[in-house]
Each structure stands twice: as C-alpha cells, then as structure tokens.
Amino acid sequence: MLHLLLGLTIMMNHLLLGQVEMEANQTNMILQFSVHTVANADELKIDLEIENLSNDPVTLQFSSSQKYEIIIEDENGNRVYTFSEGKAFLQVLQNLELQPGESKQWQETWDYQQAGKRVQDGKYQVNAELLAEVLKPHGAAIEKSATTSFQLTSDRSSLSNMKVEGRDGSYKVTGVHSSPNPLYYVVEDGHHLLIKETPIEKNQSFTVQIEVDKNNLPKNGTLIAYFYEKENGKMINTYPLLLEKF
Numbered sequence: 259m260l261h262l263l264l265g266l267t268i269m270m271n272h273l274l275l276g277q278v279e280m281e282a283n284q285t286n287m288i289l290q291f292s293v294h295t296v297a298n299a300d301e302l303k304i305d306l307e308i309e310n311l312s313n314d315p316v317t318l319q320f321s322s323s324q325k326y327e328i329i330i331e332d333e334n335g336n337r338v339y340t341f342s343e344g345k346a347f348l349q350v351l352q353n354l355e356l357q358p359g360e361s362k363q364w365q366e367t368w369d370y371q372q373a374g375k376r377v378q379d380g381k382y383q384v385n386a387e388l389l390a391e392v393l394k395p396h397g398a399a400i401e402k403s404a405t406t407s408f409q410l411t412s413d414r415s416s417l418s419n420m421k422v423e424g425r426d427g428s429y430k431v432t433g434v435h436s437s438p439n440p441l442y443y444v445v446e447d448g449h450h451l452l453i454k455e456t457p458i459e460k461n462q463s464f465t466v467q468i469e470v471d472k473n474n475l476p477k478n479g480t481l482i483a484y485f486y487e488k489e490n491g492k493m494i495n496t497y498p499l500l501l502e503k504f
Contacts, residue, residue, distance in 0.1 A: 288312035289356075293328075293386040293404040294448060294480035297498050302368040302408065304328060306386055309361035309478065317355045317394040323348040328366060329385045338372045338382070353393065370410065379411045379496075406448030409484055411496040417485060420499055427470040429501050431483065434463050439487035439494070443468075445501070446484070447476040458485075468501065476504050 288311050296303045306326055310316045328341035354362060370376045384406050392398045416437035423430045435441050435458070445453035445468060452474050458464055468483060475481065481501040486493050 288314075288316060288398050289318075289392070289400040290478060291386070291388045291401050291404050292478050293384055293406050294503070295384055295406055295408045296480070296482070296500055297408045297410055300369065302330075302370065302410075304366045304368065304384065304386075305480075306364045306366070306388075306404075307361050307478070308356070308388060308390075310356035310358055312398075313358050314395060315355060315357050316392065316398065317353055318390040318400075319393040320352045320354070320390050322350065322389075323352060324389055325354075325364065326389055327387045330368065331383050331385070332377070333381050338377050339368050341366060354390070377410070381407060381409050383407045408448075409486075409496045409498065411486075411494070416487060416495055417497045420485075420497065422483075422499060422501055424468075425502055427472045427475050429468045429470075429483075431466045431468060431499065431501075432464070433485075436462065437487055437495070439489050441485065441487055443483050443485045445470060445481065447479045447481055449476075449479075450474070452481075453483075479504055 290309045290311055292307050292309075294305045294307075296305075306328075308318070324342060324345075324347040326341070328339070329337060330339040331337050356362060386404045388400070388402045388404075390400070390402070392400050416435060416439070418434045418436070420431070420433040441458040441464070442455050443453075443458065443466065444451060444455055452470050453468065458466060470481065480503045483499045483501055484496055485499060486496040488494070
C-alpha cells in the first residue's frame with residue numbers, strides 16, 4: 259500500500275511539474291512571428307512581422323544577414339519556391355532590438371515562377387521561419403514559425419472595379435462581373451474559413467455586405483475575401499480581395 263501511495267505521489271508531482279513548465283512556456287512567449295500574403299495577378303506579396311508582446315525590451319540575434327526563410331509548397335507538398343535559393347548572405351552576427359509593443363516588418367514578392375515557368379493554378383501553403391535567437395532577456399520563448407495559404411488563378415478578367423469599404427468585421431464590397439458563370443465568395447484569414455461559400459446574385463454590377471463575427475477576427479493577421487466563379491461545378495477565376503489587415 260505504501261509503495262502504491264509513493265507511486266501515485268511521484269506521478270502527481272510529474273504531472274504538476276509538467277503543467278507548471280507548460281504555463282511558464284506560455285507566459286514566456288513574448289515574441290510573435292506572423293506571415294500574411296496577398297495574391298495579385300502577377301506576383302504574390304508576402305508580409306512578415308515580428309512583434310514584441312512583452313513589457314520589456316527584447317534583443318534578437320541573427321547569425322547572418324538572412325533574417326528569415328520562406329518556403330512555398332503546392333497542394334501535394336511539393337516545394338515550388340525557396341526564398342534563400344540562389345541568394346548570398348553575409349555571415350556576420352546582427353542584432354535587432356524591439357521595444358515593448360514594437361514590431362518589425364519585412365515584405366517579399368514571388369512572381370509565381372519555378373524553373374522559368376509559371377506554376378499551375380491551385381492552393382499553396384506558405385511556411386515562414388524566423389532565423390533568430392533571443393539574446394535578451396535570457397531564456398525568453400519565441401514563436402519562430404508561421405504559415406498561411408493562398409489560392410492562385412490566372413484569369414481574372416470577369417471581375418473588375420473591385421472596391422471595399424468598412425472595418426472591424428463589417429465591409430461593403432462593390433464590383434462588376436462580366437461573365438455568365440455564377441459568382442461566389444468565401445472569407446478567411448489564411449488559417450480559418452470564417453464565412454463559407456456564399457452565392458452572389460447574377461447582376462453585372464453587384465454590392466455585397468460582408469459581416470464577420472468580431473470574436474473571430476484575427477488579432478494579428480489579414481482578412482481576405484476570395485471571389486470566384488463555378489463552371490461545371492469547378493472553381494475558376496479566383497479573385498482575392500484584401501478586406502482588412504490587423
């Protein structure tokens with residue numbers, strides 16, 4: 259009986275210790291790294307950001323002039339783009355200090371080219387990694403990886419004069435649709451589908467009122483509406499429209 263009690267005591271101590279360590283790690287997560295994309299007709303805009311969420315200054319150290327890596331994969335997991343490929347970086351230590359609440363942004367672009375050819379239309383995943391360590395304060399945790407996705411399509415000629423007004427989850431979108439194919443839209447933040455497939459009345463000039471629950475708005479992200487047609491049940495001519503960046 260004594261051995262059983264000792265065993266239970268040891269097990270409970272391990273569980274409590276694990277919980278304390280988990281809570282400590284969550285508490286020490288003072289830096290947030292994020293990636294957001296906007297797929298334009300000729301290029302993908304990639305926005306990266308690191309933000310100091312703590313109340314103290316934070317110093318990051320990079321082992322070279324390369325601050326991050328970006329890898330883009332197709333729906334089958336095949337790599338189609340690597341940011342660092344073909345680039346040379348200075349092999350020298352570099353520091354970045356962020357004051358409380360301060361953030362640092364970078365922007366890159368990709369022309370949809372792989373081995374000299376434009377990649378096929380479809381859904382792609384963007385994986386970004388911050389190549390830094392926390393120099394000060396010692397032992398602080400950092401979120402180094404971030405992912406998002408985007409839909410690529412070649413033909414967008416059926417939609418024009420697309421405009422958006424509004425903020426904080428309430429948006430009015432106007433545009434012109436010149437195709438006989440039915441038109442739909444969805445809303446997502448790159449990670450979650452916030453508004454499922456919604457049809458739009460087949461008028462050449464249209465107005466759509468989009469309402470996103472404020473509780474579902476991203477705290478640090480980009481809200482995008484994807485407009486698209488359907489032909490024989492297949493999604494075609496996707497048009498991404500930036501609603502708001504948070």
